[in-house]
Amino acid sequence: MSIVLGIETSCDETGISVVQDGAVILSNEVASQIAVHAPFGGVVPEIASRHHTEIISQLTELALSEAKASPTAIAATAGPGLMGSLMVGMNFAKALAYAWELPFVPVHHIEGHIFSAFLTDDPPTFPFLTLVVSGGHTCLIQCDRPHHYVILGSTRDDAVGECFDKAARLLGLPYPGGPSIQKASEGGDPKAVKLPRGMTNEDSLEFSYSGLKTAVLYAVRENQFELADMAASFQHAAVDVLLIKTKLALRQTGAPRLVVAGGVAANRLLRERLQAELDVPVHMPPMALCVDNGAMIAAAAESLLAHGLTQGFEAVPSPSLPLVRQIPGMGDKDKATTGGSRT
Ligand code: KG4
Ligand code: ZN
Numbered sequence: 001m002s003i004v005l006g007i008e009t010s011c012d013e014t015g016i017s018v019v020q021d022g023a024v025i026l027s028n029e030v031a032s033q034i035a036v037h038a039p040f041g042g043v044v045p046e047i048a049s050r051h052h053t054e055i056i057s058q059l060t061e062l063a064l065s066e067a068k069a070s071p072t073a074i075a076a077t078a079g080p081g082l083m084g085s086l087m088v089g090m091n092f093a094k095a096l097a098y099a100w101e102l103p104f105v106p107v108h109h110i111e112g113h114i115f116s117a118f119l120t121d122d123p124p125t126f127p128f129l130t131l132v133v134s135g136g137h138t139c140l141i142q143c144d145r146p147h148h149y150v151i152l153g154s155t156r157d158d159a160v161g162e163c164f165d166k167a168a169r170l171l172g173l174p175y176p177g178g179p180s181i182q183k184a185s186e187g188g189d190p191k192a193v194k195l196p197r198g199m200t201n202e203d204s205l206e207f208s209y210s211g212l213k214t215a216v217l218y219a220v221r222e223n224q225f226e227l228a229d230m231a232a233s234f235q236h237a238a239v240d241v242l243l244i245k246t247k248l249a250l251r252q253t254g255a256p257r258l259v260v261a262g263g264v265a266a267n268r269l270l271r272e273r274l275q276a277e278l279d280v281p282v283h284m285p286p287m288a289l290c291v292d293n294g295a296m297i298a299a300a301a302e303s304l305l306a307h308g309l310t311q312g313f314e315a316v317p318s319p320s321l322p323l324v325r326q327i328p329g330m331g332d333k334d335k336a337t338t339g340g341s342r343t
Helices: 034-040 046-068 082-102 109-119 160-170 177-186 208-221 227-253 268-277 295-306
Strands: 001-008 012-022 024-032 073-079 106-108 128-133 139-144 148-154 258-261
Touching: 001 046, 001 082, 001 109, 001 295, 012 227, 012 295, 024 046, 024 295, 034 046, 034 160, 046 082, 073 082, 073 109, 073 295, 082 106, 106 109, 106 148, 106 177, 106 295, 109 128, 109 139, 109 258, 128 227, 139 227, 148 177, 148 227, 160 208, 177 227, 208 227, 258 268
Parallel strands: 001 073, 073 106, 128 258
Antiparallel strands: 001 012, 012 024, 128 139, 139 148
């Protein structure tokens, strides 16, 4: 039996979780810093790392005592993310692993998000296509076998979650923008404000969200809209792009199922439309596992250990860690990265 302690500190959530056999969550503690960063309209890196440092010890004690099980391995997010925040989680995890003479498993944050789908009653089987939608990443990844990733397309500029956050700020809505735009959109007319759907006329799986953000900026300057209409129009535009690109990727790859992961996967409209409009099974983690958490890191770590794919103590935190693993037979085409230093 494997019991992995998973530690996630790449951005503004301290997530500590204990997971059994990569599938059963024994405890899952998440301390969000949203209230601390909200007055600044976004995450302040210095403040984030300080808060991780203050809380990580007691949150770990809590997660371990709730789990009532002793870990057989310790895992932490190695990147991408904020350097100071990554260092707190990784060094803490390494110290524990060293003291308790356990394996230390560094995990890529996106790989963690993908593995959140395995923490459900209906885990996906390989092969599948993954749509990763978070504050730092928007990408479509082909996953044919465990830990083998082919990045089919990613964003050329802003990530979709980042676009939600920036648009909310322009509209005077609180951080994080995703939930506040979703709430503000209730009762709004999604056709009221005409907004662009970046790069959807092209037969490519690349994304672009900076045009949508700029269109919101111009509309705010003209100031001729109801907030609910603007929020609904924005949300539809952002989600339309995800639907269009995902459908194209499914057609191009013939993937038999879809996994959706990352904070924006908590969006109600996106979830409803994916279920309604795709003709393949869609695996979405419950909303609590869409945003950053330690359970997804523990689940990915368990599989990495099982496949003999872990770097161990020599790994160092990396703000722009690429989603690449040296697997025999892996071609250059596979060595794409998701880019970006936000998670
Ligand atoms: O995965 P995550 O917790 O952190 C990163 O890895 O970035 O994602 C955070 C992002 C934020 O941009 C937030 O606005 C967005 O997820 N988000 C949402 C919703 N809940 C969180 N976006 C749209 N609708 C939501 N309900
Ligand atoms: Zn994330």
